[in-house]
Amino acid sequence: MTDPWDGSAGQATRRHQATGHPAPPGMPGPRTREAPGRKAPDREGPDRDRDTDGPGRPGEERPTGGRAAARAASRSRSGGGRARNRSGRRARPVRRRRRVLRAIGISVSLLVLITAGGGWWFYQHLNGNINSLSLTDGTNGDSAGKEKADAFGRTPINILVMGSDGRTSSTDCKLGGGCSETGVQSGQNADVEMVLHVSADRSNATVMSIPRDTVTTVPACKNTQTGKSTTGYTGMINSALAYGPACQVATVHKLTGIPIDHFIQVDFSGVVKMSDAVGGVSVCVSDNVYDTYSHLKLSKGTHTLKGVAALEFVRSRHGFGDGSDLGRTYAQHIFLSAMIRKFKSAGTLTNPTAVYKLADAATKALTVDDGLGSIKKLVGLASDLDKVPAKRMTFTTMQTGADPNDSNRLVVAASAQSLFSTIVNDQSLTTGSGKKSKAATATATASAVPPAEIAVTVENGTGITGRAATIADTLLDKGYSPDTTTGNTPTTASTTTLTYGSDDKSAAQTVAKTLGLSSSHLKKGTDSGLTLVIGTDWSSGTTYPDSKADTTEAVQNAHAQTADDSKSCAPVSTYKTVSVNGVAMTPTQAYAVSTGKKDSDS
Structure with a gap:
């Protein structure tokens, strides 16, 4: 989850880029209209030329021939386009506008800093309000229990x-x-x-x-x-x-x-x-x-x-x-x-x-x-x-x-x-x-590997002779790979588990669907392939007994x-x-x- 309390600089940058307002000093602002070394486009038009019939620069004679001549003379002096006299009147509004923009930028920066400071105070204030204690007291070990992740690693x-x-x-x-x-x-x-x-x-x-x-x-x-x-x-x-x-x-x-x-x-x-x-x-x-x-x-x-x-x-x-x-x-x-x-x-x-x-x-x-x-x-x-x-x-x-x-x-x-x-x-x-629920049925809907491509190592952890062979025969009868094998666990297992390698999740879901195993029985391992351990919770039958409760009965x-x-x-x-x-x-x-x-x- 992304922490909503971003730093002030990050907030300001996003805000200026989104709104087009000037960025505070030190922050990247919007791209300027003139890139270095490039000539600004000529934005002169008929309306912009209406003021050119006024007096010329000091020491120069005003061209004769009306407004057209004046415009021509102006272009010949300036090289075309807008006048760029560093001491001319037109430069002053530009400098004034820059000063205004700079002042606005500084004000916005201060506002952002104040806001961010208030947010940080608020965050610290709320953290200071919280009273927290341990979930367990250490007397009974795992006294709170532990959640089981589903086949996709999600936990309730x-x-x-x-x-x-x-x-x-x-x-x-x-x-x-x-x-x-x-x-x-x-x-x-x-x-x-x-x-x-x-x-x-x-x-x-x-x-x-x-x-x-x-x-x-x-x-x-x-x-x-x-x-x-x-x-x-x-x-x-x-x-x-x-x-x-x-x-x-x-x-x-x-x-x-x-x-x-x-x-x-x-x-x-x-x-x-x-x-x-x-x-x-x-x-x-x-x-x-x-x-x-x-x-x-x-x-x-x-x-x-x-x-x-x-x-x-x-x-x-x-x-x-x-x-x-x-x-x-x-x-x-x-x-x-x-x-x-x-x-x-x-x-x-x-x-x-x-x-x-x-x-x-x-x-x-x-x-x-x-x-x-x-x-x-x-x-x-x-x-x-x-x-x-x-x-x-x-x-x-x-x-x-x-x-x-x-x-x-x-x-x-x-x-x-x-x-x-x-x-x-x-x-x-x-x-x-x-x-x-959707989480409980995810195993059945996500699998895509055909049984013929899946080999399973079935291990008997029940202590009951022939349990692994019974389940292996069931898989073979349903078209699973003839490379499916059987064996025994070193000790009795109380819970049935299907362990799969990092690239075998989909295959494990196919097996789980075939045998009626819920996603809680699936476990990601470090070795490749599939290993099914039959626990004492599955002592008979060829499909796992449904441990799901009847929800109609649950709400009675x-x-x-x-x-x-x-x-x-x-x-x-x-x-x-x-x-x-x-x-x-x-x-x-x-x-x-x-x-x-x-x-x-x-």
């Missing part, structure tokens, strides 16, 4: 987005409450957790919310900032943040099997700053709602929320759905979808003032991993996200069931494994029809919707999830009786 991006409930400052105490007795606190939980998956080919994205009430296993972790550590325990998934963002990353990876490449954490005040920076976010509620816990109070319909009102909306768990954390995730998807649409709308990212406010607010509001710890890296991520159309961004909520040991807690449903698999396998959930009960859906309203709870003056009632009833309470957007 998986980002864990966390919303902290920490009251770690007086501002967050005021916004979140709960500090009246304890004061500013040091602990925090991840009350919002979303895995943002951007496909390897940047054509689609999936956002999966993980309800905070989910009970899971938290691995051994150590907070690199506070030194607080744990040997591991079973508890609510949001509690892992107490041991640092790296612990939350490790916990989510352990639960889902999804590699986590980056994390982004935002606190209460960050939500307020971000919503203000974009000029508010438009949301809709299905009915009048008053959540007496988050203090959200809105009438039925559409509202533009800024600041504290936006925070009240994304924090409300008693106002929507069944009053649990599930209802809150649905409302958050509506909020984020609206924010994405606003980012992509005309004018939002082309207004310098809006961009400055957004960038300044975002960098102050976020804590990120070291892999995103600079403006250049964040701009690169934003560029990748911007490539995905809103209609191909799918919001989902991880499927859960009631915890048999605690009615206030949730456990991961078996069907969630399909949702996890779609993300791991880089499948799009745009339609929920089960179709594979996941409350899936795409970011381009501007008509959805957050479903207000019909349960008695709130109370007014000690009386339990629905959020809509609470709205009706609380006439003295101002609406959040008033």
Whole structure:
């Protein structure tokens, strides 16, 4: 990616060449009309000669015979063309024009330098805003997992987005409450957790919310900032943040099997700053709602929320759905979808003032991993996200069931494994029809080498006698080269891989298509030719078992919707999830009786 912050000289040069304005001193300007040693063309014409019947030069007689004679005399003195008297009147405007142009050039140079200086200050200012931490804490080795590149070397991006409930400052105490007795606190939980998956080919994205009430296993972790550590325990998934963002990353990876490449954490005040920076976010509620816990109070319909009102909306768990954390995730998807649409709308990212406010607010509001710890890296991520159309961004909520040991807690449903698999396998959930993403089908569409020209070395890594011969016979039956051979690996292999040389990618794609191997099984090696290692993940059959999840099953009960859906309203709870003056009632009833309470957007 090209760094948008070019040096001032580069910007100025391009600007002058594009506009035709004079270049600052020291910079190449536009080509002059007269090249050295060349005579300027005669631009004299009838209109230019009208002033030649005035007095001649001192000491000379004016030619007789009218204007024609005067012109002839003038040409005989000057050699034709425009007069070039160094002391003559016509030289003065030229020198004056050059002085003016030089002054303009100097002014433009100063303006460019000032602008570039401001840009550099802005760049340094934003970099200084960013707080970054390590993605892992070193306790569990590869605790975040690693992405697998596809056949073209592209990798997906998986980002864990966390919303902290920490009251770690007086501002967050005021916004979140709960500090009246304890004061500013040091602990925090991840009350919002979303895995943002951007496909390897940047054509689609999936956002999966993980309800905070989910009970899971938290691995051994150590907070690199506070030194607080744990040997591991079973508890609510949001509690892992107490041991640092790296612990939350490790916990989510352990639960889902999804590699986590980056994390982004935002606190209460960050939500307020971000919503203000974009000029508010438009949301809709299905009915009048008053959540007496988050203090959200809105009438039925559409509202533009800024600041504290936006925070009240994304924090409300008693106002929507069944009053649990599930209802809150649905409302958050509506909020984020609206924010994405606003980012992509005309004018939002082309207004310098809006961009400055957004960038300044975002960098102050976020804590990120070291892999995103600079403006250049964040701009690169934003560029990748911007490539995905809103209609191909799918919001989902991880499927859960009631915890048999605690009615206030949730456990991961078996069907969630399909949702996890779609993300791991880089499948799009745009339609929920089960179709594979472009990245997943690239192997089948790019191959062009005919089987007869391809010889494969097939190695048995399963420990099962005859597996290599079975696959080799399959290839021979399908017309592959008779030079195909078999052998055994030194040790058992758990994963089937097809390794290819630098010039054999297309041949490998042909083999992969024949055997039903996805692009994740292809690996570029240093030796020429193709080597297929049959792993224990392929113990029978002549085509690789399809590991792709059924995307229809993946989105069942996941409350899936795409970011381009501007008509959805957050479903207000019909349960008695709130109370007014000690009386339990629905959020809509609470709205009706609380006439003295101002609406959040008033």
